[in-house]
Every structure is written in C-alpha cells, then in structure tokens.
Amino acid sequence: MPALRIENLKKSYGNVPVLKGINLAVENGDVVAVIGRSGSGKSTMLRCINGLEPFQEGTIEVVGHKLDQSRANLRELRKEVGMVFQSYNLFPHLSVAENITLAPRVVKGLPRDEGSALVREVLSRVGLAEKADAYPDELSGGQQQRVAIARSLAMKPKVMLFDEVTSALDPELTGEVLKTIAQLAEAGMTMVLVTHEMGFARRVATRTVFMHQGTVWEEGKSEEIFTHPKTPELKNFIAPDLK
Amino acid sequence: MAYEMNFTPVLARTPELISGTIDTLILSSQSIGIGLTIGLAAALLRVDGPKWGAVVSATYVEAFRNTPLLVQLFLLFFGLPYMGIRLTANEAAIFAISLNLGAYSAEIFRAGLLAIPKTQIEAGLALGLSRLQVMRYVVIIPALRIIYPSLTGQLTLTLLGTSIASAISATELTLAGAKIESQTFRSLETFLVLAAIYITMTFVFRFLYWLVGLWLFRRRVPKTGSAAATLTLPREVES
Ligand SMILES: Nc1ncnc2c1ncn2[C@@H]1O[C@H](COP(=O)(O)OP(=O)(O)OP(=O)(O)O)[C@@H](O)[C@H]1O
Ligand SMILES: [Mg+2]
Numbered sequence: 001m002p003a004l005r006i007e008n009l010k011k012s013y014g015n016v017p018v019l020k021g022i023n024l025a026v027e028n029g030d031v032v033a034v035i036g037r038s039g040s041g042k043s044t045m046l047r048c049i050n051g052l053e054p055f056q057e058g059t060i061e062v063v064g065h066k067l068d069q070s071r072a073n074l075r076e077l078r079k080e081v082g083m084v085f086q087s088y089n090l091f092p093h094l095s096v097a098e099n100i101t102l103a104p105r106v107v108k109g110l111p112r113d114e115g116s117a118l119v120r121e122v123l124s125r126v127g128l129a130e131k132a133d134a135y136p137d138e139l140s141g142g143q144q145q146r147v148a149i150a151r152s153l154a155m156k157p158k159v160m161l162f163d164e165v166t167s168a169l170d171p172e173l174t175g176e177v178l179k180t181i182a183q184l185a186e187a188g189m190t191m192v193l194v195t196h197e198m199g200f201a202r203r204v205a206t207r208t209v210f211m212h213q214g215t216v217w218e219e220g221k222s223e224e225i226f227t228h229p230k231t232p233e234l235k236n237f238i239a240p241d242l243k
Numbered sequence: 244m245a246y247e248m249n250f251t252p253v254l255a256r257t258p259e260l261i262s263g264t265i266d267t268l269i270l271s272s273q274s275i276g277i278g279l280t281i282g283l284a285a286a287l288l289r290v291d292g293p294k295w296g297a298v299v300s301a302t303y304v305e306a307f308r309n310t311p312l313l314v315q316l317f318l319l320f321f322g323l324p325y326m327g328i329r330l331t332a333n334e335a336a337i338f339a340i341s342l343n344l345g346a347y348s349a350e351i352f353r354a355g356l357l358a359i360p361k362t363q364i365e366a367g368l369a370l371g372l373s374r375l376q377v378m379r380y381v382v383i384i385p386a387l388r389i390i391y392p393s394l395t396g397q398l399t400l401t402l403l404g405t406s407i408a409s410a411i412s413a414t415e416l417t418l419a420g421a422k423i424e425s426q427t428f429r430s431l432e433t434f435l436v437l438a439a440i441y442i443t444m445t446f447v448f449r450f451l452y453w454l455v456g457l458w459l460f461r462r463r464v465p466k467t468g469s470a471a472a473t474l475t476l477p478r479e480v481e482s
Contacts, residue, residue: 050369052365052368052369075371075373078368078369078370078371079371081369082369083369085362085365085366085369087362089362089363089365089366090366091363091366091367091380091381091385092385093384093385093388093460102370102372102380102381103370103371103372106372106376106380107370107371107372107376151370152370155370155371
C-alpha cells in the first residue's frame with residue numbers, strides 16, 4: 001500500500017478549476033519533488049492532502065486515512081502527516097521548546113516530564129540543540145524554518161509535506177534548511193516537497209513530478225525528468241534558455 | 244459669599260462609604276468575570292462558529308451596543324417580572340452590566356481574533372489540533388496582546404458604569420453616596436468624596452490589569468548574548 005495515493009483529485013475556486021484530476025502515488029520512503037510554474041496548483045494539491053483545502057472530487061488516501069469530500073477523520077490524518085510552510089508559522093508567544101511540545105501534549109497527551117527529551121531529540125535532528133529556550137523572533141529565518149521542521153517531526157509523522165520552505169530565505173540560509181531536509185530523506189522519511197530548487201530536487205528527490213495547468217503533466221525518476229524531459233512544457237520549464 | 248466646604252458630616256458616614264465601595268467592587272468583579280466570558284464566547288461564535296452562531300452572536304452584540312445600559316437595566320428589573328422572572332436589584336444589575344460588557348468586549352475580542360494571520364491557524368490545524376485547541380493555545384494570547392489596551396479601557400468603563408445600578412437601588416457606592424447626600428445636604432462634598440473613591444478604584448484596577456498583562460504576556464528573558472549572536476550569521480550552517 002502506498003503511503004499516499006491521490007485519485008482523480010479535482011478542485012476549483014468558484015468556477016475556476018485549479019486541480020483538474022490529479023493522480024499520484026507515493027511509496028513509503030519516497031522523496032517526491034513537485035515542480036512547476038507559479039499558479040500550476042502545487043500548493044493547492046499539498047494543502048488538499050492534509051485537508052487544509054476542501055476539494056470537490058476524487059479521493060486522497062494517506063497512511064491508511066481516507067479523505068474525501070466529507071472531511072471526516074481529518075484530525076487522525078493530520079496527526080500522521082506533517083506540514084512545513086514557506087513562512088515557518090512558528091507560534092511567536094511560545095518558546096522553541098513550547099512550539100515543539102504543544103501538539104504532542106495537547107493532541108497526543110505527552111506527559112510533561114517527557115517533553116524535554118522529545119525537544120532534545122528533534123532539535124538535534126535539525127542541528128539546533130542549543131535553542132530550546134529561545135523565542136522565534138530571536139532566531140534567523142533559517143533557524144526558524146528548522147525549528148518548524150523539528151516541530152513537525154515531534155508528532156512522529158509518517159509523511160511530511162514541504163511547501164517551498166526555502167523561498168522566504170536569503171540564499172545563504174537556504175543551504176542549512178536543505179541540508180536538514182536531505183538528512184531526513186536519508187533517514188527514510190516519506191516526503192512530498194514543492195520546490196523551486198531544481199538542483200536540490202534532482203539530487204535528493206527519488207521522483208519528480210512536474211505540474212502544469214492543474215494536472216500532473218509529467219513524472220518519473222528525478223534523474224530522468226531532469227536529463228530527458230519528454231514534453232515541450234517541461235523542457236521549457238527546466239531549461240528555457242536552451243531553446 | 245464663598246461656599247465653605249465641610250467634609251465632617253460626610254466622613255462621619257465612612258462605614259457606609261466603605262460598604263458601598265465593597266459592594267461596587269463585588270458588582271464590578273462579578274460583571275467583569277461574567278461579561279468577559281460572554282464576550283469571548285460571542286466572539287468565538289461569530290468568528291469561528293457555524294452560520295447560525297454568527298447570526299445569534301451578531302444580533303446580541305448589536306442589540307446591546309445600540310441601546311442604553313440604563314434601559315437594559317430597567318428591562319431586566321422592571322420588564323422581566325411580566326414574564327415571570329423576578330430578579331433582585333443586585334441580580335438585575337449584574338446581568339445587565341455583564342451582558343452590556345459582553346457585547347462591547349465581543350467586538351474587541353473579535354478584532355483581536357481577526358488580527359491573527361490565517362497561517363497561524365493553519366499551522367495549528369496541520370499539527371492535528373482541533374479548532375478550539377488552536378484558538379486556546381495559538382490564537383488567544385497573541386490576540387489578547389493586541390487588544391489588551393482597548394479591553395482594559397472597556398473594563399474601566401464597566402467599573403464606572405456600575406454606578407448606574409443605583410437607579411434601581413442596587414447596593415453600590417453611588418447609592419450609598421446619594422443617601423448620605425440626601426441626609427447631610429452636603430452635595431459637593433459627598434460627590435467629591437465619591438469621585439475620589441472611584442478614581443482610586445480605577446487606578447487600583449488598572450494596576451491589576453497591568454500585573455495580569457505582565458503574567459499573560461510573560462516571556463523568559465533570553466540568555467545574554469545568545470539572541471544577538473544567532474542573528475549575526477551562518478556559523479550554524481556547519482552544525
Ligand atoms: N484562496 C484562493 N482563492 C482563489 N484562487 C486561488 C486561491 N488560492 C489559489 N488560487 C489560485 O489557484 C491557482 C493555483 O494556486 P497555487 O497556490 O496552488 O499555485 P502554486 O503552483 O503553488 O504557485 P506558486 O509557485 O506561486 O506557489 C492559482 O491560479 C491561484 O491564483
Ligand atoms: Mg505555492
């Protein structure tokens with residue numbers, strides 16, 4: 001059974017179709033990069049997967065939780081699907097440690113005295129072990145994003161979704177976040193990441209999906225997608241200047 | 244001929260002034276407690292509730308913000324008995340003032356809730372929190388922080404507004420003062436003393452709000468230097 005299966009997913013805003021029948025399967029341990037032009041529906045698809053956006057047609061099945069128009073089981077699904085956003089979205093009034101332990105405590109009933117061990121564990125995975133007591137506004141953008149990844153990891157997700165998590169960062173801070181994600185990939189985390197970092201997608205992602213006009217236009221092994229693009233749209237997207 | 248002030252007859256009634264002050268403090272605290280609860284609930288219902296909830300909340304808020312407190316008080320005290328509900332003057336005062344504060348604070352809470360970026364709410368939901376948990380753990384504190392000055396300002400108005408309860412003879416400071424005035428004929432002195440007591444009460448309450456604010460919005464002080472150091476740059480890249 002795949003970790004994530006999307007069948008015939010259709011979504012429109014008003015009468016503007018944004019996703020026009022997406023089909024996608026992600027196996028356990030897969031790292032799938034989603035690339036495509038602005039407005040092609042990448043974020044919308046990602047947000048449908050954990051129920052942040054309702055959709056009109058199709059089904060999504062993530063780690064055994066089926067999501068359809070009824071939006072039942074949403075919380076069960078979200079417990080096992082992590083999401084990291086472009087704008088970090090750390091909670092400003094909570095310290096790093098409190099950001100990390102909030103959901104485990106409130107959603108899973110983590111005992112208070114086990115909090116600090118969890119904080120140490122996930123912070124060390126993102127290389128920020130010494131920042132537990134800092135507040136978000138005391139951290140650089142790259143550090144905030146790594147804390148956001150740690151916060152998501154603290155729920156022990158089976159699948160993680162990343163939406164352009166380095167797009168808000170200065171180039172010199174992008175590297176540290178990508179490195180963290182690459183380490184997660186090595187550790188076997190199943191991930192779907194929307195990204196504009198082509199080099200990173202090519203190196204780290206096992207598969208790459210090219211979205212165009214609300215559909216999966218082309219997909220395959222990352223190496224294939226980047227070295228032998230088939231459709232003219234993908235060719236043009238990857239190397240517009242080679243024409 | 245200059246009027247000669249004489250506070251002695253008024254100050255001779257100190258025990259009544261004290262018990263009036265205590266009654267006002269009780270009436271205010273109860274109304275503030277109940278009113279803020281109603282206000283927060285009404286705001287949540289309006290912002291995050293089902294459609295009917297938003298309608299109920301908006302109707303309540305508009306009804307109470309667009310009628311005088313005195314009329315609300317009269318309705319509860321003189322009107323409700325016709326529907327078989329008989330309240331004592333003090334009960335009617337607490338209800339009317341609470342409902343009034345509820346309506347005003349609902350609008351203030353609502354402004355705060357709406358000021359929190361949607362992305363914060365989505366981050367909470369994505370972590371598996373319920374909508375109510377998101378409100379409680381993610382939204383309320385930052386929202387309160389934004390609206391705290393207007394909220395505490397409203398609470399001061401509520402404290403002073405309790406004086407209107409004297410109109411239905413609920414026991415509180417203004418009623419005590421009115422009685423003293425009518426028996427001593429020292430109007431100027433009596434009401435000067437009342438004003439002084441009210442001003443003292445509002446200052447004490449404002450000090451308490453300040454303390455509560457310190458506690459609500461507390462943050463540990465960052466360890467010296469660590470904040471500044473991390474902002475300077477990417478030495479962490481290697482870590
Ligand atoms: N809340 C919304 N209401 C109406 N239209 C929307 C909304 N959100 C997105 N859209 C539209 O849906 C389409 C897909 O948007 P989406 O954000 O998924 O694109 P994207 O591929 O993530 O783009 P980008 O690379 O710029 O992030 C766009 O045309 C956008 O204008
Ligand atoms: Mg996007």
